[in-house]
Amino acid sequence: MIDVIIGYDDRNKIAHAARVRQRGYLQVKFVWSESGFKYEARAHTAIPNSPGAANGNVWVASRKIISDGTFQPYQEFLVGNNWIRGNIWFDLIEKQKAGTITEIDRKILIKGHFKLK
Numbered sequence: 145m146i147d148v149i150i151g152y153d154d155r156n157k158i159a160h161a162a163r164v165r166q167r168g169y170l171q172v173k174f175v176w177s178e179s180g181f182k183y184e185a186r187a188h189t190a191i192p193n194s195p196g197a198a199n200g201n202v203w204v205a206s207r208k209i210i211s212d213g214t215f216q217p218y219q220e221f222l223v224g225n226n227w228i229r230g231n232i233w234f235d236l237i238e239k240q241k242a243g244t245i246t247e248i249d250r251k252i253l254i255k256g257h258f259k260l261k
Contacts, residue, residue, distance in 0.1 A: 201260040223256040
């Protein structure tokens, strides 16, 4: 499980570094490569009607396997302690937008939004 602790001064620095996204929320992301993956951790403020809205400010972590040309690269998202394929994650996001998401699907998305402490 990811445990994120950010102090008050860090929050102010993040707020200044964050970009206002088209839907009106603040987001900052960190990107790095390690062990054959390109990782991305995004912290963002609450997005109304999103799966993580109840959590307030959250982190979302993803990784993309770096291809050497012999296979198709793919993306994964961290949900709890497990990685799920990006196509599954994005299908759940689309279900949520369409209002067809099940309670089980919603719980998966919630577990993929880690509360900012």
